[in-house]
Amino acid sequence: MKISKIEERWKVLTENVQIGILIVDKDGLVIFANNKAKELFDIKNNKNNNKKLIELIPDYEIDDLYKKTLQNKSYNKTNLNFWGKEKKYLEVEAFYLSGNQEVLLIINDYTPLYRLEENFKEFLGNASHELRTPLTSIQILIDLFSERKITLDEIYNEFFPYLRKEVERMSKLVSNLLNLSRLEAGVIDLQLKEVNLTEIIMEIVDRLTPHISKKNLEINLKIPEKVIVSADPQHVDTIIFNIVENAVKYTPPSGSIEIGINEDSDNVVLWVKDTGIGIPEKDLNRIFDRFYRVNKSRTNEDGFSTGLGLSIVKKLIERHGWSITVESKVNKGTKFEIIIPKRKEGVKDG
Ligand SMILES: Nc1ncnc2c1ncn2[C@@H]1O[C@H](COP(=O)(O)OP(=O)(O)OP(=O)(O)O)[C@@H](O)[C@H]1O
Ligand SMILES: [Mg+2]
Structure with a gap:
């Protein structure tokens, strides 16, 4: 007993x-x-x-x-x-x-601990690889110049634009890395305010107009005049900018992009839909991973890719207690949808 x-x-x-x-x-x-x-x-x-x-x-x-x-x-x-x-x-x-x-x-x-360590090693490897490439180009230019194989004129006329691009590439990479690591460390505070999504979208479209015009893309806006949500305005800008920038970047000339907002009693749903190159099904669940690019090339005619944009977006979305989905068909287009629950307590601290 x-x-x-x-x-x-x-x-x-x-x-x-x-x-x-x-x-x-x-x-x-x-x-x-x-x-x-x-x-x-x-x-x-x-x-x-x-x-x-x-x-x-x-x-x-x-x-x-x-x-x-x-x-x-x-x-x-x-x-x-x-x-x-x-x-x-x-x-x-x-x-x-x-x-x-x-x-x-x-x-x-100990699986979670090992995963963390593996992720960290992979992250370090990727980050140093991405930084080494532009650094190597700059190094070669400096060597050529110091060995007097090229003149200052040549540097100025031919290599300067190239050099500038490499430096821009590194700045973008470093600032994306910094943002991501801050987000992962949880040291970025949310400054919640009443944010008008419509205003932010209009401003982003404005900022991207040079690229939109260059590619002759059609932009269709299906948004009400005013949509107020509780969010951090700067982070919302980063989220929407990255998604619209991707739509512009991955849609061939003369395609179209639709940005819309639907609102019901529970959620505000914001979508960005393009008629671009699409994402193969096998890559769909990887695109939010750090450094993941479907096309491994770091440069295309619309600038350069760090492969960090969507991982930052995902982290910011999670911080707000929102969610994001994506559907896509190769050569048909892609649609990202952000679901914003209408409740203030959805915001996580930390
Ligand atoms: N609208 C889209 N259409 C087609 N492919 C997309 C689209 N959005 C994202 N992708 C794919 O997902 C990958 C990851 O996107 P992400 O924004 O994280 O990085 P990136 O655009 O390559 O680089 P960065 O954002 O730093 O410029 C892209 O490289 C691209 O292959
Ligand atoms: Mg991007």
């Missing part, structure tokens, strides 16, 4: 903790698995599943750890990669429980 009370208490205590807990008896049968262990190893909730450890968790490293601990009546620990639906980084500790000759397995899931 007493023991079952303790068992009950143990179950309540361990059921929902964020470390995986398994108890395996001396015959290799799993006699207890808490929720986290079930989640980690995708163990189905089946009451009479007194199954063998190796059947429930098909991993020989974990099985060996169990056997070793049982045999040596000892404590052992290992770090391993577990391949379930996705790769997991686990630390498994095994304790010998002498009372019933059982082994207690404690599993710590």
Whole structure:
């Protein structure tokens, strides 16, 4: 009676903790698995599943750890990669429980930490690669000039515009990187105000007019005179500018762009729809990733691409508690939709 009370208490205590807990008896049968262990190893909730450890968790490293601990009546620990639906980084500790000759397995899931580290390494690699390219061009120019292989005149007439572009490219990259890292560090405050979306859209279209005219693009505005939302005006400008700029950039000459707003009792929905080159389906869920570009070229006739625009947009949208969707067909066009819930408490702090 007493023991079952303790068992009950143990179950309540361990059921929902964020470390995986398994108890395996001396015959290799799993006699207890808490929720986290079930989640980690995708163990189905089946009451009479007194199954063998190796059947429930098909991993020989974990099985060996169990056997070793049982045999040596000892404590052992290992770090391993577990391949379930996705790769997991686990630390498994095994304790010998002498009372019933059982082994207690404690599993710590370090996957989120490793992911963070992998993302960081990838980010550093990408950032330095992107910066090195313009720097190399500038370096070559300086070398040519210092070896007197080109004259000041040539520099001024031929290389100056090129040099300016490279510097502009670097400035854009560095300022995008800075914004992104601030957003990720959570040090950008939202200055919430009543913002008229219509006014912001008109101003952005104005700013992009030189590019729009150059490509002979048609702009259709389907927006009411005034649409007020609670938002940070500067961030809203960044969000809409990036999306409209993309529409302009990725729509071939003589195409059209529609910017519209729909409002119902729950949401304000802002969309930007173009008749551009479109995004292949396989790339659609990657375009919000840092540095991701469908076409890997960093330059096109409309300027240069850092591949950071949409990742900044996504972060800002999340900060406001809004959401963004995209649908697209290659060679037909793309539509981005921003959904702004009509509630002030949607804004996250931090
Ligand atoms: N309207 C669009 N039509 C077609 N492709 C698009 C559109 N918007 C975005 N993309 C694709 O998504 C990628 C990522 O967009 P994002 O705005 O993040 O970067 P970018 O435009 O390449 O660079 P930057 O924004 O720094 O100028 C683009 O490189 C492009 O391949
Ligand atoms: Mg962009």
